[in-house]
Amino acid sequence: MTNTAISVDRLNVSFGDSHVVKDLSFTVGQGESYGLVGESGSGKSTVLRVLSGLNREWSGNVAIAGAVQPKVRDKAFYRNVQMVFQDPYGSLHPKKTVDDTLAEPLAIHGIRDAEARIGKALSDVGLPASFRFRYPHQLSGGQRQRVAIARALVLEPSILLLDEPTSALDVSIQAEVLNLLAALRQERKLTYILVSHDLAVVGHMCERLLVMQFGRAVEEMTVETLSAREPQTAYAQQLLTASAGFRRTG
Amino acid sequence: MQTSADKTNQPLLDIANLKVDFHTPTGIVQAVRGLSFTLGRERLGIVGESGSGKSMTGRAILDLIPHPGVVGADRMMFRGQDLMAMDKRERRKLRGRHISMVMQDPKFSLNPVQTVGSQIAEAYRIHRKAGAREARERSLTMLESVQIREPARVYDLYPHEVSGGMGQRVMIAMMLIAEPEILIADEPTSALDVTVQLQILKILDDLVSERGMGLIFISHDLHLVQSFCDRVIVMYGGKVMETLPAAELADETTRGRRHPYTLGLLNCLPDLDHPREKLPTLNRDPAWLA
Numbered sequence: 075m076t077n078t079a080i081s082v083d084r085l086n087v088s089f090g091d092s093h094v095v096k097d098l099s100f101t102v103g104q105g106e107s108y109g110l111v112g113e114s115g116s117g118k119s120t121v122l123r124v125l126s127g128l129n130r131e132w133s134g135n136v137a138i139a140g141a142v143q144p145k146v147r148d149k150a151f152y153r154n155v156q157m158v159f160q161d162p163y164g165s166l167h168p169k170k171t172v173d174d175t176l177a178e179p180l181a182i183h184g185i186r187d188a189e190a191r192i193g194k195a196l197s198d199v200g201l202p203a204s205f206r207f208r209y210p211h212q213l214s215g216g217q218r219q220r221v222a223i224a225r226a227l228v229l230e231p232s233i234l235l236l237d238e239p240t241s242a243l244d245v246s247i248q249a250e251v252l253n254l255l256a257a258l259r260q261e262r263k264l265t266y267i268l269v270s271h272d273l274a275v276v277g278h279m280c281e282r283l284l285v286m287q288f289g290r291a292v293e294e295m296t297v298e299t300l301s302a303r304e305p306q307t308a309y310a311q312q313l314l315t316a317s318a319g320f321r322r323t324g
Numbered sequence: 325m326q327t328s329a330d331k332t333n334q335p336l337l338d339i340a341n342l343k344v345d346f347h348t349p350t351g352i353v354q355a356v357r358g359l360s361f362t363l364g365r366e367r368l369g370i371v372g373e374s375g376s377g378k379s380m381t382g383r384a385i386l387d388l389i390p391h392p393g394v395v396g397a398d399r400m401m402f403r404g405q406d407l408m409a410m411d412k413r414e415r416r417k418l419r420g421r422h423i424s425m426v427m428q429d430p431k432f433s434l435n436p437v438q439t440v441g442s443q444i445a446e447a448y449r450i451h452r453k454a455g456a457r458e459a460r461e462r463s464l465t466m467l468e469s470v471q472i473r474e475p476a477r478v479y480d481l482y483p484h485e486v487s488g489g490m491g492q493r494v495m496i497a498m499m500l501i502a503e504p505e506i507l508i509a510d511e512p513t514s515a516l517d518v519t520v521q522l523q524i525l526k527i528l529d530d531l532v533s534e535r536g537m538g539l540i541f542i543s544h545d546l547h548l549v550q551s552f553c554d555r556v557i558v559m560y561g562g563k564v565m566e567t568l569p570a571a572e573l574a575d576e577t578t579r580g581r582r583h584p585y586t587l588g589l590l591n592c593l594p595d596l597d598h599p600r601e602k603l604p605t606l607n608r609d610p611a612w613l614a
Contacts, residue, residue, distance in 0.1 A: 113517040113518070114488070249605050318547075320522060
């Protein structure tokens with residue numbers, strides 16, 4: 075690991091009375107892919123929302139590329155950090171074409187060569203140029219997720235936050251999207267944080283991962299520990315056993 | 325209703341050449357094209373991608389295909405009774421009482437303005453012609469049997485007040501209270517966490533082994549089906565690609581006999597034990613649908 079891309083120190087998040095992220099600390103190196111796993115309500119998506127600046131109610135320290143981040147981020151931050159959401163059906167505006175969706179971030183950041191950038195973003199995610207003026211309902215789930223990834227990439231960020239990017243997709247489409255994400259990372263030296271409930275997906279994509287439960291970090295492990303199925307904590311072990319499938323007892 | 329003689333040997337469900345067509349303005353869409361299978365007292369898995377017709381198969385058995393869908397079959401028998409010859413009223417009598425279905429998402433399948441307990445009780449009163457008090461008592465027992473810890477408290481909750489896992493257990497309680505012979509479970513656990521998922525599967529598993537229920541388990545999760553079901557039907561584009569014992573899905577030695585589609589599905593799953601640089605993607609052969 076060379077430089078630190080993301081460092082989170084004693085992060086706490088509360089919504090009213092419920093304390094959803096408790097004293098969470100971790101660091102992600104530049105060009106690394108880091109997994110966050112846990113059950114619903116473990117706070118993994120909330121961590122991503124804090125990192126991306128969508129959630130402004132938190133305490134602790136968050137530093138991105140060495141710079142400590144305020145609660146309200148500036149424009150330059152969003153150019154560097156982008157997020158891809160879980161549901162490709164819900165994260166694209168139904169009345170805007172692919173072209174509109176991709177042009178908006180460029181307009182916000184005052185980038186001139188929109189034409190070329192949109193064309194490039196589409197070809198990067200493997201969509202034909204003819205898809206540019208389609209509406210989301212004219213695309214399949216996998217194609218929509220590609221558009222969502224293209225939207226994140228059009229600003230050429232260095233950090234991508236991926237919130238369950240393939241869990242709404244069929245396995246064959248999931249394979250295509252995972253391959254795409256892996257290839258893009260290699261090509262552009264991107265840093266990923268991948269939230270997923272699927273340990274096999276995290277094992278495929280990440281070098282290290284953090285298991286969370288009830289907002290706390292339970293165990294950080296490498297992918298080697300994961301594939302050897304030798305976690306240190308009982309909860310991580312339980313999660314691993316549960317993902318292995320159904321077992322009849324007695 | 326049925327002759328008791330060959331009750332045990334007779335399959336619960338015997339379907340031959342099931343077809344579901346949707347007559348749309350732009351032409352006929354064939355959702356299911358000639359599906360045949362029999363169901364005994366077992367766990368039968370149906371796997372396939374979205375659009376493979378697996379949910380439509382479940383709905384066709386229950387006569388729940390919406391307009392403009394048309395169901396056709398050479399044979400569709402439930403314990404010796406011909407489902408195709410029945411009128412709407414008779415089919416309705418079977419539905420819920422003898423064959424029932426658990427839908428994928430409890431959020432959309434429960435009535436939001438009625439307490440979950442009263443919805444379970446309603447199912448019992450309709451199918452068993454029972455009184456209000458008996459229905460309430462039965463519902464509480466049922467909630468308990470799907471591992472809900474405080475049935476009396478949960479009984480009076482509204483659907484938005486229960487978690488996803490609890491909502492799914494409520495759905496299962498509602499579907500099982502009339503003690504159906506066949507349960508069709510359409511992705512019953514895909515919205516749930518792995519640990520809750522295993523609890524729900526345990527409940528379904530017990531029902532098959534203890535009560536001799538027939539279970540049709542519709543899923544896109546190959547790992548789950550392989551570990552949970554007895555037999556598996558692999559569907560693609562409304563057709564059966566192959567039917568195989570579930571254990572063979574994981575069996576490397578039988579790979580030579582597998583249909584290329586089944587192999588394709590298995591290959592594109594990331595696997596902790598066999599890490600690969602790049603996942604193979606699925607090549608679909610138009611000849612499979614010929």
